Amino acid sequence: MIQVVKDLLLNLLFIIGFCSFLPMFLEQKGIKVKKWLTITFFCIAIILCITFPIHLNDDFVFDLRGVPIFIGGLYGGPIPLLIYSLIAVGFRLLFGGDGSITTIMITLLNSMLILAVYKRFNLLAAKDKLKLVVVLGILSTIVVFVSPYILFGFTLQPDYWIGFGFTMILSLFILVYLIESIREFSFLREQFIRSEKMEVVSQLAASISHEVRNPMTTIKGMLQMLKETPDLAADKKNQFITISLDELNRAEKIISDYLSYAKPTVQAVQIFDGHSEIERAINVIKPLANMNCIEIETDLIPFQLNVNQEKFQQCIVNLTKNAVEAMPNGGKLTFQAYHSHDSTVELIIRDTGVGMGQDQMIRLGMPYYSTKGKNGTGLGLMLVYRIIESMGGTISVQSKLGKGTAFTIKLNTYSVN
Structure with a gap:
């Protein structure tokens, strides 16, 4: 069992890299570009898993190609699932052997499982998604080892069953956990950025009010003095009026500055x-x-x-x-x-x-x-x-x-x- 897990760790590395970490760097891309680049990364992960499998004999190999198919189908829906399935089957057919026929049956059954639950899956909370993929991992493990027996009477030792099943379930669990964590982080970051923008707007509004209040206070003082001292000398009146006009111009300039993002x-x-x-x-x-x-x-x-x-x-x-x-x-x-x-x-x-x-x-x-x-x-x-x-x-x-x-x-x- 331990040897099987060790042999599949390379597959797991491919899956984590191409199916979780690389898509994380696509946030600045457009929705369509991000979607198709993500599909491309998942396809590469499937191809690499099939390229580096565990060889049972000349006809049969097994690997973790089902993990990106499951994750891609659950999160992406029918169209990405169809693409992943065709890639998996088509690339496996290049190697020939009875295992190619088994691949068609396994992929078909797994796709039926995915289509049956993907809508409900996307409505679940993160914890419930983790529980569901564990169940799907168990069912997929049964499909992988029962299909060769049904078609060709090929059976495997229990160590292979347990080792593959453990790695399959662990891979699904890790990948869903990483994807949900990245999504939560992205959501919190967007909320933080939105909050920061609102804070800037709030500061801008309060700052405009504060800065405009200064010249308004001066103008108010000048007008009060003009009102309370009607016998004020003409030169003083002109001085107060000039200062008031200057302060109005300054208030206008302050508003213009802040409208230009201050x-x-x-x-x-x-x-x-x-x-x-x-x-x-x-x-x-x-x-x-x-x-x-x-x-x-x-x-x-x-x-x-x-x-x-x-x-x-x-x-x-x-x-x-x-x-x-x-x-x-x-x-x-x-x-x-x-x-x-x-x-x-x-x-x-x-x-x-x-x-x-x-x-x-x-x-x-x-x-x-x-x-x-x-x-x-x-x-x-x-x-x-x-x-x-x-x-x-x-x-x-x-x-x-x-x-x-x-x-x-x-x-x-x-x-x-």
């Missing part, structure tokens, strides 16, 4: 004065700061950058707005910019707000993590981190609970040389 990489770059851009961001946030009784101080050196101006503005506004919101009871907001090296500028935005603990700082920049609780999404700061990194810069944070927070941005400056 790519964080910086594409269009231009040379601009970083000092002036920070002053503009301060003007944008100043109404909100005044409402919260926040003092703003600046210590900025002139410097030029060669990055995307709108993205840089978006980062500064985000960080500044976060700083203002961290000081609901008033405080001081400080902007500093200085050259740390000849070609590097360090920009520090510091507040005297509620501050953060070490565990909070570690999670900054992660999607959906916010120190604002239900009032924040964490997406604004996540975008700041990604934008600064895409500009070739770095961003770091220092904070203490009850003392305040300081964000430090390092960027390469632009030099004519």
Whole structure:
């Protein structure tokens, strides 16, 4: 028995390779291409099993060709079963002998078994499929050894019966188990990918809402000031109107960016004065700061950058707005910019707000993590981190609970040389 099992292990290797592992790599193919390539792999497995059989005498051989026929027919249905049966019979006829006639009878009986149960088989759970193929393996073993006796009176020793039957049943069991495991893995992976896509859509929607809220807040502040101070000087009115229009344009640009999949990489770059851009961001946030009784101080050196101006503005506004919101009871907001090296500028935005603990700082920049609780999404700061990194810069944070927070941005400056 052991020798029979050892001799059939090569057949089992062919079957596992061509009938389970190779079809696993066809997931990216079209349905028709995948179907016919799978049929081709099963046919190759049948041919290889017949090519390397156990020889009983000049007329009779036996092998595991029935395994790919059973598995292919159970999962594929009548048409693949017909192809496998014709391949098995046709290739076996090339070798001649009485065993060729026996092959026709065995293949016919096995095909009848498969056609009787294949519909029910595909409706069963994985565990029930395993039970069914064990029964089919037992029946197929009986067919294989009874057919030669009926046709030619040829009998086999019990060791061959037991060895072949054990290997046949084990092969069917292993193959169904592998196929079901691969199917389950593919299903779970598809579910995971679908879940990831939905998560991206959710993040995109929440991020659009978060980013558009910033300019809307500024515009609201400007309009409130215009309403509450009707005797405001004409130049101030024009300034507020200009800032409001600029913020509307920025909101429109933000929406356009996110409709283009919100790519964080910086594409269009231009040379601009970083000092002036920070002053503009301060003007944008100043109404909100005044409402919260926040003092703003600046210590900025002139410097030029060669990055995307709108993205840089978006980062500064985000960080500044976060700083203002961290000081609901008033405080001081400080902007500093200085050259740390000849070609590097360090920009520090510091507040005297509620501050953060070490565990909070570690999670900054992660999607959906916010120190604002239900009032924040964490997406604004996540975008700041990604934008600064895409500009070739770095961003770091220092904070203490009850003392305040300081964000430090390092960027390469632009030099004519």
